Amino acid sequence: xxxxxxxxxxxxxxxxxxxxxxxxxxxxxxxxxxxxxxxxxxxxxxxxxxxxxxxxxxxxxxxxxxxxxxxxxxxxxxxxxxxxxxxxxxxxxxxxxxxxxxxxxxxxxxxxxxxxxxxxxxxxxxxxxxxxxxxxxxxxxxxxxxxxxxxxxxxxxxxxxxxxxxxxxxxxxxxxxxxxxxxxxxxxxxxxxxxxxxxxxxxxxxxxxxxxxxxxxxxxxxxxxxxxxxxxxxxxxxxxxxxxxxxxxxxxxxxxxxxxxxxxxxxxxxxxxxxxxxxxxxxxxxxxxxxxxxxxxxxxxxxxxxxxxxxxxxxxxxxxxxxxxxxxxxxxxxxxxxxxxxxxxxxxxxxxxxxxxxxxxxxxxxxxxxxxxxxxxxxxx
Amino acid sequence: xxxxxxxxxxxxxxxxxxxxxxxxxxxxxxxxxxxxxxxxxxxxxxxxxxxxxxxxxxxxxxxxxxxxxxxxxxxxxxxxxxxxxxxxxxxxxxxxxxxxxxxxxxxxxxxxxxxxxxxxxxxxxxxxxxxxxxxxxxxxxxxxxxxxxxxxxxxxxxxxxxxxxxxxxxxxxxxxxxxxxxxxxxxxxxxxxxxxxxxxxxxxxxxxxxxxxxxxxxxxxxxxxxxxxxxxxxxxxxxxxxxxxxxxxxxxxxxxxxxxxxxxxxxxxxxxxxxxxxxxxxxxxxxxxxxxxxxxxxxxxxxxxxxxxxxxxxxxxxxxxxxxxxxxxxxxxxxxxxxxxxxxxxxxxxxxxxxxxxxxxxxxxxxxxxxxxxxxxxxxx
Numbered sequence: 001x002x003x004x005x006x007x008x009x010x011x012x013x014x015x016x017x018x019x020x021x022x023x024x025x026x027x028x029x030x031x032x033x034x035x036x037x038x039x040x041x042x043x044x045x046x047x048x049x050x051x052x053x054x055x056x057x058x059x060x061x062x063x064x065x066x067x068x069x070x071x072x073x074x075x076x077x078x079x080x081x082x083x084x085x086x087x088x089x090x091x092x093x094x095x096x097x098x099x100x101x102x103x104x105x106x107x108x109x110x111x112x113x114x115x116x117x118x119x120x121x122x123x124x125x126x127x128x129x130x131x132x133x134x135x136x137x138x139x140x141x142x143x144x145x146x147x148x149x150x151x152x153x154x155x156x157x158x159x160x161x162x163x164x165x166x167x168x169x170x171x172x173x174x175x176x177x178x179x180x181x182x183x184x185x186x187x188x189x190x191x192x193x194x195x196x197x198x199x200x201x202x203x204x205x206x207x208x209x210x211x212x213x214x215x216x217x218x219x220x221x222x223x224x225x226x227x228x229x230x231x232x233x234x235x236x237x238x239x240x241x242x243x244x245x246x247x248x249x250x251x252x253x254x255x256x257x258x259x260x261x262x263x264x265x266x267x268x269x270x271x272x273x274x275x276x277x278x279x280x281x282x283x284x285x286x287x288x289x290x291x292x293x294x295x296x297x298x299x300x301x302x303x304x305x306x307x308x309x310x311x312x313x314x315x316x317x318x319x320x321x322x323x324x325x326x327x328x329x330x331x332x333x334x335x336x337x338x339x340x341x342x343x344x345x346x347x348x349x350x351x352x353x354x355x356x357x358x359x360x361x362x363x364x365x366x367x368x369x370x371x372x373x374x375x376x377x378x379x380x381x
Numbered sequence: 382x383x384x385x386x387x388x389x390x391x392x393x394x395x396x397x398x399x400x401x402x403x404x405x406x407x408x409x410x411x412x413x414x415x416x417x418x419x420x421x422x423x424x425x426x427x428x429x430x431x432x433x434x435x436x437x438x439x440x441x442x443x444x445x446x447x448x449x450x451x452x453x454x455x456x457x458x459x460x461x462x463x464x465x466x467x468x469x470x471x472x473x474x475x476x477x478x479x480x481x482x483x484x485x486x487x488x489x490x491x492x493x494x495x496x497x498x499x500x501x502x503x504x505x506x507x508x509x510x511x512x513x514x515x516x517x518x519x520x521x522x523x524x525x526x527x528x529x530x531x532x533x534x535x536x537x538x539x540x541x542x543x544x545x546x547x548x549x550x551x552x553x554x555x556x557x558x559x560x561x562x563x564x565x566x567x568x569x570x571x572x573x574x575x576x577x578x579x580x581x582x583x584x585x586x587x588x589x590x591x592x593x594x595x596x597x598x599x600x601x602x603x604x605x606x607x608x609x610x611x612x613x614x615x616x617x618x619x620x621x622x623x624x625x626x627x628x629x630x631x632x633x634x635x636x637x638x639x640x641x642x643x644x645x646x647x648x649x650x651x652x653x654x655x656x657x658x659x660x661x662x663x664x665x666x667x668x669x670x671x672x673x674x675x676x677x678x679x680x681x682x683x684x685x686x687x688x689x690x691x692x693x694x695x696x697x698x699x700x701x702x703x704x705x706x707x708x709x710x711x712x713x714x715x716x717x718x719x720x721x722x723x724x725x726x727x728x729x730x731x732x733x734x735x736x737x738x739x740x741x742x743x744x745x746x747x748x749x750x751x752x753x754x755x756x757x758x759x760x761x762x
Contacts, residue, residue, distance in 0.1 A: 026702075050693055054593075054595065078662070078712025078714055079510075079708070081485070104488060106489040107485060109486075111489055112485070112504035123492070123493035125490050186574070189574050214431055323408060327461065329459070331458070333460070
């Protein structure tokens, strides 16, 4: 078993690397973990020269170097990523390392230069995966905090829709102008920005738009129609994400939408009741499907006008990325203590739209902790 | 020469893959480019099932598939990234491909499953690099647009500092409260968000903080001290970035800061005058260093109190990422038509702070186009 491991990439976007070193930087970076015969680790970081002082203060490593510290006889490239890969390879040679293991995220250029230097490299496809899934107490606190901020933004969004004015043609109005998906998104974004969150484009999908579960929505919002609001912001300091969905109707929901919503809430309750360490993600999804089936709704892509179906899995892992393992879906693996998951059943019907409600939960030995407290009804007046 | 190439990753963060397909999605995605004997390309995309319809409409590929379309006899993993890598490998086997080339960004898990399926894979470390560097007319337009939005935010920031009130202890005041780096950053962020830009943490580094060229700055801003403002937002639709820096002083700048600023402006002018296709990034940096030397300033890390030095290169390529090849620094390669570059000389002195001024230019056959028009002085009243 090879005991030296390598990771590399740009920590600002390679979140496995960020998690390993807890240091955010936008330039190519490599991490070597050497282990001695007693299993003691020594972690060595190769980073851009002008980041070294900051890295010495903040990165969780034992020593900090720059590419020039490991310049091979043939020299280093003038390209920063290439030079980092060359330096990583030369560092391994200098330490007498003949083989290394790497995680699944390693960019191929690093493997290329490691092999070219005569060091063998093997991809350990599971390295770091379970470690990232099982969140520690600090990570759980950061996710709780992110979800609380997401709830505040959600309340603002749903109350804004529910309390909007309405024109004679059913268009919602705010401050004398049409309330559009774009305007609501801007309100959400600014609210979150002021609280230290960056927010990728939220889903605000009104009426028939909501039938495609990944349509982000656009244009005018209307009374009497379901509006899916799905918000997934990232804390700019911790980098951990929130993710939740509510569905709001201005005015009176139709009987079909009311029935869809009742089924979705029931499915979410059943799925959350099924979550605990040791059960599979697939079995949690089956709890969703069974509950929706009991309400008369089946699984598949929307194809028949006004016939609601669930067209996606029950949820996914979340942490430093909004979508991480495991999936609550077919083939979803056994859950572990510390998995943080979204539970987000939805129903989608052509010509009607969608209803989705999403919470975030943390898996415990005998169940889960739900990070959400916000109401989940259609009426937010 | 192997004619089949592969790329893979998450297009929302792997910008080489995004550029190849012009389709943004947050889930694992793979692209296979097959070439027939006449060199005609056929581009095949493997993407998450629920994104297929959107990809068929928008992705620049010839056919769209999901992992289940290429399920090997051993089945697909319940993990989305693993399943995409398994499907990519099985797709290659099914097409009779025995070897492929991949770009430098390919995550190692894809190479792992390709090799495990008996297909050889070679990293072409230069694949896509020059293509990404040489921006086309559309990309130049997107970068010009991003830089114009950045100039608007910069004017707001510098004028806010210059026109702020001042307390008896020299603290700047805005609306009755201290004007801090954090408050100025929030004004910049909201201004940009309202115009469709997301904005990573800007640098607002006042006085001595500015001596570390990568300190983002914090706390109270003061009269009479240089404030480095460096803003690098991304357009949420195009994903292209702006990047510029100005240095502003509230009130009267010290003679040393005034002298540093004059040298930096002169160095920027000399560097820009040196830019054209065929010259090296290193030679442009030498123009910067020679000009600063003529003003009495040398190259190195700040070490002596009140002695300004330049501690970084002249600039970097920019496009879908804020930092891309080529570098305007030691070993910087020959420039090509369409390279878009920042030119950002700076001087940094312990106990004084920093002065940096940064424009963005596009390389042409006989010079460059400067995307900036904003004034570059210290005084923004």
